[in-house]
Amino acid sequence: MSRVLLELDHVSVSYGSVPAVRDLSLEVAPGEVVGLVGSNGAGKSTTLAAIMGVHRLAAGDIKFEGISIAKEQPDAIARRGVALVPEGRHIYPDFTVEDNLRLGLLGRSTREGADRDLEWVRRLFPAIADSSKRMAGLLSGGQQQQLAIARALVSDPRVLLLDEPSLGLAPSVVDTLFDALAEIRDKGVAILLVEQRAQLTVAFADRTHVLRNGDLVLTLGPEDVVDTDRMTQAYFG
Amino acid sequence: MSFVQLLIDATALGALLALVAMGIALVFGVMRLVNFAYGELITVGAYTLVLTKGWPIVLRVLAAFVVVIASSLLMEVIFRPLRRATAATMLVATFALSFLLQNMFLFIFGPQGETIEFLAPLNRAIEIGDLRIRWITIIAIALGAVLLGFMSWLLGKTSVGLQMRAAAADFTTARILGVRAGRVIMLAFVLSGFLAAAVTLVLAVQRPLATPNYGFVVLVPALVGVVVGGLGKLVPATLGGFAIGFATVVLGDLLPSGSRVFLNSVLFAIVIIVLLVRPDGLFTGRTGVAERV
Amino acid sequence: MRALRRWWPLVGPSLLVTAVALGGQFLPLSTQLQVRSVLVTTVIVVALYVFVGNSGVISFGQVSFVAVGAFAAGLAAAPADVKPTTFPKLIPFLAELEIGNIESLVLAAAVGGLFAFIVGIPLMRLSGLSAGIATFAVLIITNNVLRNWEAIGPGAKTLSLIPQTTFFIQATTGLLIVMAVAYVYQTSRYGRRLRATREDAAAAQSSGIDVHRERLWAFTLSGVLGGFAGGLLVHQLGSITTQQVFLDLAFITLAMLVVGGIGSLWGAVVGALMIAGLNAFLAEAQRGITIGSFDLELPGGTRLLTLGVVMLVVVLFKPTGLTGSRELTWPFSRSRFPQPASPSEPLGSSPGGGAGRSEVEGVDPSATEQ
Numbered sequence: 096m097s098r099v100l101l102e103l104d105h106v107s108v109s110y111g112s113v114p115a116v117r118d119l120s121l122e123v124a125p126g127e128v129v130g131l132v133g134s135n136g137a138g139k140s141t142t143l144a145a146i147m148g149v150h151r152l153a154a155g156d157i158k159f160e161g162i163s164i165a166k167e168q169p170d171a172i173a174r175r176g177v178a179l180v181p182e183g184r185h186i187y188p189d190f191t192v193e194d195n196l197r198l199g200l201l202g203r204s205t206r207e208g209a210d211r212d213l214e215w216v217r218r219l220f221p222a223i224a225d226s227s228k229r230m231a232g233l234l235s236g237g238q239q240q241q242l243a244i245a246r247a248l249v250s251d252p253r254v255l256l257l258d259e260p261s262l263g264l265a266p267s268v269v270d271t272l273f274d275a276l277a278e279i280r281d282k283g284v285a286i287l288l289v290e291q292r293a294q295l296t297v298a299f300a301d302r303t304h305v306l307r308n309g310d311l312v313l314t315l316g317p318e319d320v321v322d323t324d325r326m327t328q329a330y331f332g
Numbered sequence: 333m334s335f336v337q338l339l340i341d342a343t344a345l346g347a348l349l350a351l352v353a354m355g356i357a358l359v360f361g362v363m364r365l366v367n368f369a370y371g372e373l374i375t376v377g378a379y380t381l382v383l384t385k386g387w388p389i390v391l392r393v394l395a396a397f398v399v400v401i402a403s404s405l406l407m408e409v410i411f412r413p414l415r416r417a418t419a420a421t422m423l424v425a426t427f428a429l430s431f432l433l434q435n436m437f438l439f440i441f442g443p444q445g446e447t448i449e450f451l452a453p454l455n456r457a458i459e460i461g462d463l464r465i466r467w468i469t470i471i472a473i474a475l476g477a478v479l480l481g482f483m484s485w486l487l488g489k490t491s492v493g494l495q496m497r498a499a500a501a502d503f504t505t506a507r508i509l510g511v512r513a514g515r516v517i518m519l520a521f522v523l524s525g526f527l528a529a530a531v532t533l534v535l536a537v538q539r540p541l542a543t544p545n546y547g548f549v550v551l552v553p554a555l556v557g558v559v560v561g562g563l564g565k566l567v568p569a570t571l572g573g574f575a576i577g578f579a580t581v582v583l584g585d586l587l588p589s590g591s592r593v594f595l596n597s598v599l600f601a602i603v604i605i606v607l608l609v610r611p612d613g614l615f616t617g618r619t620g621v622a623e624r625v
Numbered sequence: 626m627r628a629l630r631r632w633w634p635l636v637g638p639s640l641l642v643t644a645v646a647l648g649g650q651f652l653p654l655s656t657q658l659q660v661r662s663v664l665v666t667t668v669i670v671v672a673l674y675v676f677v678g679n680s681g682v683i684s685f686g687q688v689s690f691v692a693v694g695a696f697a698a699g700l701a702a703a704p705a706d707v708k709p710t711t712f713p714k715l716i717p718f719l720a721e722l723e724i725g726n727i728e729s730l731v732l733a734a735a736v737g738g739l740f741a742f743i744v745g746i747p748l749m750r751l752s753g754l755s756a757g758i759a760t761f762a763v764l765i766i767t768n769n770v771l772r773n774w775e776a777i778g779p780g781a782k783t784l785s786l787i788p789q790t791t792f793f794i795q796a797t798t799g800l801l802i803v804m805a806v807a808y809v810y811q812t813s814r815y816g817r818r819l820r821a822t823r824e825d826a827a828a829a830q831s832s833g834i835d836v837h838r839e840r841l842w843a844f845t846l847s848g849v850l851g852g853f854a855g856g857l858l859v860h861q862l863g864s865i866t867t868q869q870v871f872l873d874l875a876f877i878t879l880a881m882l883v884v885g886g887i888g889s890l891w892g893a894v895v896g897a898l899m900i901a902g903l904n905a906f907l908a909e910a911q912r913g914i915t916i917g918s919f920d921l922e923l924p925g926g927t928r929l930l931t932l933g934v935v936m937l938v939v940v941l942f943k944p945t946g947l948t949g950s951r952e953l954t955w956p957f958s959r960s961r962f963p964q965p966a967s968p969s970e971p972l973g974s975s976p977g978g979g980a981g982r983s984e985v986e987g988v989d990p991s992a993t994e995q
Binding site: 366410413414417418419420421423424425427428429431432433435436438439555556559563593594596597600601603604607608611 | 926
């Protein structure tokens with residue numbers, strides 16, 4: 096087992112001839128929280144989608160637990176222990192909450208411990224446990240986000256990729272969400288967090304990278320939250 | 333014809349076309365592919381029954397299922413290059429396969445047709461009061477009900493069913509969650525082949541002459557039903573297939589005999605009106621998601 | 626020279642068509658018949674292309690306009706002294722009518738255009754598969770009515786004794802005219818506006834293009850050209866049944882367009898000439914031909930089987946068609962700029978290639994498959 100859990104090595108992704116991510120390198124160690132901030136179009140979501148195998152790399156390599164996953168299919172990557180909570184949540188609105196959660200179980204490498212994990216996420220997000228027979232589309236925005244995270248968690252991931260989990264949520268709901276993320280981190284799940292809310296992210300993550308136009312321009316630590324200059328850069332990418 | 337008699341006959345054709353519609357919709361769900369060559373699976377089944385004349389019934393039925401499902405899987409392999417193609421390309425490709433297969437049947441079996449000779453006694457009718465109901469009509473309705481029940485159990489209550497529904501609703505997210513795409517697509521083709529084989533067995537009794545366009549003439553109304561019902565979703569599509577079959581029989585009875593030759597015109601005019609008024613389908617409800625194509 | 630280069634996407638294909646037509650003159654008589662049939666089929670495919678290629682909307686219905694054109698021209702031009710006996714139920718106006726060749730072709734075009742316009746008003750609101758199925762429904766209804774309403778159609782009988790006027794000159798001229806109309810249209814304001822709606826109809830609509838109206842123009846023009854093609858067809862064959870202008874023709878012409886390349890005039894012409902040419906060759910070969918010292922006689926049925934295989938293989942492995950859906954480029958310039966990609970890209974090319982989107986947030990369904 097290598098010290099690094101997830102490693103992006105000079106990764107480039109493009110759409111047609113338009114580069115979306117250029118020569119990006121970063122690492123996530125087991126149990127670590129790494130933030131990724133930057134303005135719209137900076138390449139954050141593309142990076143997560145590329146890790147998950149949804150986009151093919153133009154150059155570079157992605158390793159998980161020391162093994163290259165750059166050419167693998169998303170479902171195989173999921174079973175290795177990578178889980179993505181996509182932007183916009185992508186829950187199944189016409190399915191019950193229960194069915195949405197059951198879909199998360201497909202990403203497990205083994206059925207063992209499934210019940211324990213289900214119980215854990217229900218404790219973590221009580222609102223979901225209470226509405227398991229309802230259609231997921233009827234949940235509030237915050238609850239849908241919780242469901243999307245819960246669905247990712249029951250796949251027993253070693254790293255959780257979160258794409259703008261706070262988008263469109265009220266500030267109080269965001270606080271609850273970050274409390275949950277802290278609990279997830281304390282369970283030993285590493286988190287790669289893409290966010291627009293730079294302040295919150297920098298304070299929460301062990302390291303936060305700032306992307307601009309597909310390039311990594313700056314790396315911040317939690318101590319930088321008080322450094323106005325550096326935070327300004329983080330906001331404006 | 334009495335009203336009840338009419339309803340029974342209409343239900344029988346509706347049930348049959350509902351099965352065909354479901355077979356089309358299953359594959360469309362996971363691949364966004366409208367398979368015009370689906371009718372040829374039914375034709376393959378019919379010719380399988382022709383070639384197994386004289387075998388014990390059980391073996392003929394088994395042979396039909398094996399050959400049709402295998403052919404369906406073969407189609408899946410043929411269509412693999414299309415997984416990223418545009419809607420137009422897919423449509424023409426499946427049409428081309430349909431054309432090719434029909435001409436292959438023409439080449440091998442000739443245009444005049446081959447008698448199937450499969451369970452012909454089931455065409456005999458039982459009389460209840462003034463009703464005359466053929467056994468095969470009852471079987472068609474019963475088989476339709478059983479298979480639709482089976483499919484709704486499979487899709488609604490099992491893990492593979494959940495995976496298929498997830499893949500149909502949002503393919504990319506399903507894959508991210510760990511759904512094996514190739515496996516789900518293959519399963520869709522197996523199930524749709526299974527339905528095609530079941531339809532063949534009923535049709536073979538009702539229409540005992542196998543011709544190169546045997547399945548195509550069933551596919552066309554079913555496909556229309558699928559689109560009218562709502563292509564993107566399984567239940568609306570199946571209902572659409574049922575509605576087309578039902579409407580065909582009822583309209584055929586309602587129209588005065590002199591204008592019955594215009595049945596197709598009336599039917600397809602209704603299709604156009606439905607498409608104009610409800611482009612997402614008749615049975616999709618308010619939340620119908622707009623078609624991506 | 627500059628003008629020639631500018632018009633090359635029309636001139637080039639026109640030269641090819643003319644060469645094929647002239648070359649056909651040196652072939653045996655039976656083959657000349659086939660060449661004529663190839664030319665007329667190409668007219669139908671170009672007419673189809675005017676709508677499908679420019680709008681990106683699949684239509685099975687354009688053959689309806691070929692059918693009404695063919696029967697309008699055929700019924701109007703057939704001799705008035707035999708019509709009342711062969712078709713007793715025909716309305717008197719049609720039964721007594723007997724018009725000349727040119728009038729009959731003009732009538733065919735007018736009827737085809739009018740029919741397309743009327744049908745198009747409601748139908749052009751649809752897109753995608755709904756449009757495909759609705760146009761398919763139009764074809765079924767057209768056939769059903771022509772076949773069963775004997776006041777205006779031939780019924781199940783064969784309409785015959787139509788003067789055969791579509792020989793070499795008429796077939797070639799007709800095709801060149803239709804190609805010129807198609808090219809002028811696609812490079813006109815109207816054509817360019819419609820082509821802008823192909824990739825993203827919603828975006829075009831929001832930038833002020835009336836998608837419904839632009840599609841309706843193309844649909845009507847395609848109907849005019851299709852009706853005209855029907856006129857050429859009926860005057861080529863001399864006799865015709867409703868089944869000759871039905872599903873088989875609709876499918877095979879659409880397949881020709883896709884094989885050639887759905888988005889360009891060059892694609893329409895190449896696809897039609899190749900597949901119709903192959904079709905003609907195989908038809909001859911089934912009857913037995915001699916090439917040099919080599920005798921070839923294919924068993925019956927080979928023709929359609931081969932066509933099916935060729936079309937399927939091209940569609941599966943070269944989905945943008947043999948021409949890549951591009952127009953013919955000027956071959957003699959020193960610095961050959963490739964065609965600008967966007968206007969001639971295949972229909973609805975994958976959204977991942979859309980240049981405006983620097984980052985596709987979330988997940989992109991088109992990029993998932995291997």
